[in-house]
Amino acid sequence: MRWTARNPDVIAAALLAHVELVGAALLIALAISLPVGVLAARHGLLRGVALGSASVLYSIPSLALFALLVPVLGLGFRSALLALVSYALPILLRALVAGLRMVPAEILEAADGMGLTRRQRLWRVELPLALPALLGGLRVAGVTLVSAATVAAYINAGGLGTLILTGLDQGHTEKILVGAGLTAALALVLDQALRIAQRFAPAGT
Amino acid sequence: MGALAWLRANPGPFAQALGEHLLLSATGLTLGIAIGLPLGLLVARRAGMAEAAIAVAGLLRTLPSLAILAALLPLLGVGFTPSVVALAVVALPPVLVNTIIGLRGADAEALDAATGLGMTPAQRLLRVELPLAAPMVFAGLRIAAVQVVSGAALATFIGGGGLGDLVTQGVALLDTGQMLVGATAIALLALGTEFALGGLERAAAAWSGAA
Secondary structure, eight states: OHHHHHOHHHHHHHHHHHHHHHHHHHHHHHHHHHHHHHHHHHOHHHHHHHHHHHHHHHHSOHHHHHHHHHHHHOSSHHHHHHHHHHHHHHHHHHHHHHHHHTSOHHHHHHHHHTTOOHHHHIIIIIHHHHHHHHHHHHHHHHHHHHHHHHHHGGGTOOSHHHHHHHHHHHTOHHHHHHHHHHHHHHHHHHHHHHHHHHHHSOOOO | OOHHHHHHHOHHHHHHHHHHHHHHHHHHHHHHHHHHHHHHHHHTTSHHHHHHHHHHHHHHHHSOHHHHHHHHHHHHOSSHHHHHHHHHHHHHHHHHHHHHHHHHTSOHHHHHHHHHTTOOHHHHIIIIIHHHHHHHHHHHHHHHHHHHHHHGGGGGGGTOOSTHHHHHHHHHTTOHHHHHHHHHHHHHHHHHHHHHHHHHHHHHHHHHHHO
């Protein structure tokens, strides 16, 4: 454990960079998936296109996606961020659309009967009822991104993958294990935190 | 050098990387199925064990593939063997969880009817439970196969070979063509696996629905 004791700053910086990358990608994906998901839940054609293209993006392995983006956007944070957003987007979109479409028709009719406008109905009724499904999607997306972000180190985006990859290069077992262990721990903590949030979210009907 | 130019100039290295990739994926997936499927059959009817198995699989599923590969290096060294073991670990959770959920989802009335017809537990498993669980089990195999084909791209980092080698060599040699060939081949292989197995899955579902 001598390397760990001597390099807490290196480890903390890698962890912070990892969290930043994942957090930024999740926020951007959430900002895109909310309007697109709301529209896709209402329009069949848009739904087919959005979910279909999303599932293609999601199936592309991380190393391939990163490598394909490098010639376009270059090495570093921007390529990594775009790749991570494109992983999170399909998951969030699918979860949100499923959540919105599960809202029972009677509840929508009741909301209309109470005189809510479409916008009020969306914000006060539909989105709160879709929240548990969206949080479930956020959970899957978070774990997927923590994992994919380790590979981002390969295109110089930093993060915990840097410890793993430089450790592999140098045959430095302790560095590898610290990187792998922290990544796994981060994935588990995020998963559990969102699971708890999911439990406290207003229950579906 | 462009991607096509690289491919034309290096058909041998490409074929070798592709062959290694397929061998890694097939071996890892087979190993994962060989453990996950019987284990799922074994624990599915015991509620406590089934829940424990699903919880452990959930933990394994959150582990990043690169972390699994890297963590095996101190134990198993570099090369083919640790890569295959890591890929088996990647394949295990979806196979195990879907087998358990599929079997547990089998309709209780169908099971009672089968017992009432005088089937032995083994007959009931083969003729009733497995056919009912088949769509779920198959979906698990598809998810596992796609994840293994994806994860095999990372084997290059522990000297396991495969198409990831083309990407890492391309990056190291600043050969964009080689890198793009590797990346495109990995992406196509994963997408092809997803769509081919997805198509088979729908065909099987239509067939079992019609039967």
